[in-house]
Amino acid sequence: xxxxxxxxxxxxxxxxxxxxxxxxxxxxxxxxxxxxxxxxxxxxxxxxxxxxxxxxxxxxxxxxxxxxxxxxxxxxxxxxxxxxxxxxxxxxxxxxxxxxxxxxxxxxxxxxxxxxxxxxxxxxxxxxxxxxxxxxxxxxxxxxxxxxxxxxxxxxxxxxxxxxxxxxxxxxxxxxxxxxxxxxxxxxxxxxxxxxxxxxxxxxxxxxxxxxxxxxxxxxxxxxxxxxxxxxxxxxxxxxxxxxxxxxxxxxxxxxxxxxxxxxxxxxxxxxxxxxxxxxxxxxxxxxxxxxxxxxxxxxxxxxxxxxxxxxxxxxxxxxxxxxxxxxxxxxxxxx
Amino acid sequence: xxxxxxxxxxxxxxxxxxxxxxxxxxxxxxxxxxxxxxxxxxxxxxxxxxxxxxxxxxxxxxxxxxxxxxxxxxxxxxxxxxxxxxxxxxxxxxxxxxxxxxxxxxxxxxxxxxxxxxxxxxxxxxxxxxxxxxxxxxxxxxxxxxxxxxxxxxxxxxxxxxxxxxxxxxxxxxxxxxxxxxxxxxxxxxxxxxxxxxxxxxxxxxxxxxxxxxxxxxxxxxxxxxxxxxxxxxxxxxxxxxxxxxxxxxxxxxxxxxxxxxxxxxxxxxxxxxxxxxxxxxxxxxxxxxxxxxxxxxxxxxxxxxxxxxxxxxxxxxxxxxxx
Numbered sequence: 001x002x003x004x005x006x007x008x009x010x011x012x013x014x015x016x017x018x019x020x021x022x023x024x025x026x027x028x029x030x031x032x033x034x035x036x037x038x039x040x041x042x043x044x045x046x047x048x049x050x051x052x053x054x055x056x057x058x059x060x061x062x063x064x065x066x067x068x069x070x071x072x073x074x075x076x077x078x079x080x081x082x083x084x085x086x087x088x089x090x091x092x093x094x095x096x097x098x099x100x101x102x103x104x105x106x107x108x109x110x111x112x113x114x115x116x117x118x119x120x121x122x123x124x125x126x127x128x129x130x131x132x133x134x135x136x137x138x139x140x141x142x143x144x145x146x147x148x149x150x151x152x153x154x155x156x157x158x159x160x161x162x163x164x165x166x167x168x169x170x171x172x173x174x175x176x177x178x179x180x181x182x183x184x185x186x187x188x189x190x191x192x193x194x195x196x197x198x199x200x201x202x203x204x205x206x207x208x209x210x211x212x213x214x215x216x217x218x219x220x221x222x223x224x225x226x227x228x229x230x231x232x233x234x235x236x237x238x239x240x241x242x243x244x245x246x247x248x249x250x251x252x253x254x255x256x257x258x259x260x261x262x263x264x265x266x267x268x269x270x271x272x273x274x275x276x277x278x279x280x281x282x283x284x285x286x287x288x289x290x291x292x293x294x295x296x297x298x299x300x301x302x303x304x305x306x307x308x309x310x311x312x313x314x315x316x317x318x319x320x321x322x323x324x325x326x327x328x329x330x331x332x333x334x335x336x
Numbered sequence: 337x338x339x340x341x342x343x344x345x346x347x348x349x350x351x352x353x354x355x356x357x358x359x360x361x362x363x364x365x366x367x368x369x370x371x372x373x374x375x376x377x378x379x380x381x382x383x384x385x386x387x388x389x390x391x392x393x394x395x396x397x398x399x400x401x402x403x404x405x406x407x408x409x410x411x412x413x414x415x416x417x418x419x420x421x422x423x424x425x426x427x428x429x430x431x432x433x434x435x436x437x438x439x440x441x442x443x444x445x446x447x448x449x450x451x452x453x454x455x456x457x458x459x460x461x462x463x464x465x466x467x468x469x470x471x472x473x474x475x476x477x478x479x480x481x482x483x484x485x486x487x488x489x490x491x492x493x494x495x496x497x498x499x500x501x502x503x504x505x506x507x508x509x510x511x512x513x514x515x516x517x518x519x520x521x522x523x524x525x526x527x528x529x530x531x532x533x534x535x536x537x538x539x540x541x542x543x544x545x546x547x548x549x550x551x552x553x554x555x556x557x558x559x560x561x562x563x564x565x566x567x568x569x570x571x572x573x574x575x576x577x578x579x580x581x582x583x584x585x586x587x588x589x590x591x592x593x594x595x596x597x598x599x600x601x602x603x604x605x606x607x608x609x610x611x612x613x614x615x616x617x618x619x620x621x622x623x624x625x626x627x628x629x630x631x632x633x634x635x636x637x638x639x640x641x642x643x644x645x646x647x648x649x650x651x652x653x654x655x656x657x658x659x660x
Contacts, residue, residue, distance in 0.1 A: 060523035061494070169610070199381050200550050201594055205606040226523060229553070230596045233603045256598065270528035273597045274556045276577040279374070282536070283557070285529040289493055 014087055015048035016188055016220045017072065021081035022046070024064075024071045028294065039293045041067035043244035044081075049188070054214055054221040056231045056252075058267075059241035062290055065224045066110075068241070069192045072222070073107055074098065085188075103133050106181030108191035108210075112173035112198075116165040122149070122176055123161040129184055148179035152209060171202035178210065188220045196226070207234045229271050232256060240264050243291050243301040250328035260330040262286075263302045300333065308334060340411035341368040342511055342544050343392075343431075348405035350391045357615045358401050361387040363568035365405075366640075369512060374538060374545040376555040376576070378591070379565035380611060385548045386436060388565070389514045392546075393433050394422055409511075428455050432505040436516040439497035442489040448497075449475075449485025452504045459508055474503045477540075479533050495526035499533070506537065512544040519554055531557040552595045556580055561646075564588050567611050567622040575646035584649045586627045621651070629653055 024042035029035055041064040049055060059065045070076045072083055074090055082089040085101055093101060109115035116125060126145035135141050149157035152175040165173055174194065181189055191210065195203040211234045214221040223235055231238055231252060238255045240248040240263065248261040259265045266286045272278050286305040291297050297304055303314040313333050322335035350362040361384045369375045379385045390396060392407065407414050409430050414422060432455075435441070442451055452474070453467035462470070472482040478499040489497055498518065505513045519527040535558060537543055549555050555562070559576040564585065572585040583589045590607045597604075609626035612618055618625065624634040633652040641654045 060525065200552075201380055201591075201607050203606075204594060204596065204604050208603065208606075227596075228524070229598045230604075232601075233596070267524060268598065270524045271598050272528075272553045272557055273599075274552045274580050274592065274595050276556060276559070276580045278556045279535070279558050279560065279576070282532045283528045285525055285532065289495065289526075 017049045018084040023080040025079040052218045055237045056223040056235035064244040103184045106186040106189040110193040192224045248330040343369040344408040346406040351402040353399045353401045374558045376559040383565040384568040432510040434515040438501040
């Protein structure tokens with residue numbers, strides 16, 4: 001049970017992926033040249049992901065979680081700080097090494113239909129990454145495409161290879177996206193809201209599939225999600241993000257049962273279980289909306305909405321990480 | 337039971353023509369909504385729940401092949417109304433609607449306040465000034481500050497835009513508001529706060545709601561009765577308390593077991609299989625193929641059985657209970 005706490009200090013093998021003081025800002029210009037400021041999508045994020053663990057980054061839209069995913073994939077250049085993969089900062093890699101990195105990281109997009117080129121059949125979709133990464137032998141590619149489809153339980157694989165994305169259901173499309181992410185045999189999979197576009201009835205199925213593949217191959221899995229009600233079924237550790245930062249992190253049951261940060265507490269309180277009594281009362285919701293990332297508030301970014309704000313502290317100073325419970329970190333002045 | 341419900345729908349059918357044949361999107365749905373009641377219509381995508389909303393508002397696409405049944409508003413049959421009369425007397429007067437993804441359909445070059453006031457100008461012929469004052473009031477009810485009247489849609493967050501389209505549906509003070517997936521695209525906190533606003537509005541204005549959604553958990557925030565749809569038909573119509581605590585139809589049971597709960601250790605179970613093709617739905621019970629309790633009778637189309645006071649179920653398993 002206390003494995004995650006030990007993990008955070010780093011095992012002998014070292015983390016698979018780390019973020020060190022990671023910042024991803026997007027410059028905003030007017031008329032094409034006037035700098036008017038920066039959108040601080042990721043603003044000082046630190047974490048280590050250990051081999052074989054499954055973690056979830058949870059937050060509302062606009063909290064920077066997708067920008068974080070794209071930065072981890074090397075699709076955005078960090079403004080400051082770095083992403084470290086197996087001990088090597090991404091910024092230090094030359095182009096051949098970068099390509100090798102991309103072969104070791106699989107990406108599962110949010111919208112499967114948008115992620116699959118409509119004019120390619122499943123065979124071409126699965127062959128393409130292999131061609132790019134130098135698998136010349138066609139028979140081998142076909143073999144691996146079939147294996148990947150079996151892996152995502154699209155069988156018999158031969159039936160699916162010649163289908164086009166529009167011929168598949170949403171769940172099947174997402175399985176193809178997962179197969180594509182797996183085909184280069186990655187070490188790490190980053191999944192950005194992998195089920196939010198799918199029908200509720202297939203969501204659980206897809207999440208379980210990802211989880212079982214992760215366990216089978218000892219992959220590291222990083223989920224980006226906004227849905228706290230399902231995280232316990234596929235992640236061991238949770239990072240809660242708010243306005244570009246990680247405000248709380250802990251092992252999943254610990255976090256769900258003992259949320260510390262007022263933002264996490266508000267999020268959990270807002271989630272309904274299907275209970276007819278819900279209709280009888282108003283839910284408590286913090287006022288306002290998440291801040292603009294162009295001009296985030298001073299001090300703690302949640303302080304304008306927080307009902308436990310300490311005047312003079314929360315509105316002035318950035319909270320560092322505190323550890324109110326073992327292995328449970330939160331950036332909140334209440335735990336000073 | 338004081339008289340006629342606000343809305344009564346009997347044997348509503350709506351079939352579409354498509355390239356490959358006739359899609360029986362709505363195949364004999366009967367339900368009713370009482371005054372100041374919130375009815376939730378649940379179902380997977382493609383079960384016909386959005387079609388139901390469009391049929392009630394009579395906003396039909398051109399490829400309708402068959403449209404029949406009875407729709408009674410306050411006991412008055414409206415199916416026979418010609419379009420012009422329906423538009424003048426029912427749509428946006430008695431019934432209004434928040435369409436799916438409506439928040440993304442706001443006109444980007446017209447100020448939000450003007451768009452929300454439009455039904456008042458069109459249906460009531462109000463002056464711009466009078467409509468604006470009323471719009472400001474409704475903005476207050478749904479939780480938007482009146483400053484936003486002057487803004488353009490792109491200046492509003494998703495949650496604010498969703499509140500604005502809700503205001504648009506409420507501005508003419510209809511008796512019933514139909515909402516198609518009003519919170520599905522929103523974050524949990526925004527969702528919770530919009531559900532709060534709906535509860536308040538229902539209490540203060542006495543409005544009735546039909547909430548169409550696939551999100552069982554969020555629907556419980558307002559539901560007083562639940563209608564569960566499957567493959568174009570209603571399979572269970574129950575009091576919300578009974579439905580959430582003790583679902584009756586085998587599909588209802590599986591659906592409830594598939595809902596993830598925050599503090600539940602067991603993994604939610606998914607429902608195996610897929611809904612039937614509505615181009616050629618199977619004879620007999622449409623859920624039979626996926627049903628764990630299937631038996632020989634299921635080859636025949638089940639009747640709708642009444643169980644107790646507050647529940648009807650379209651399933652042969654309940655034939656005995658209802659004494660048939």
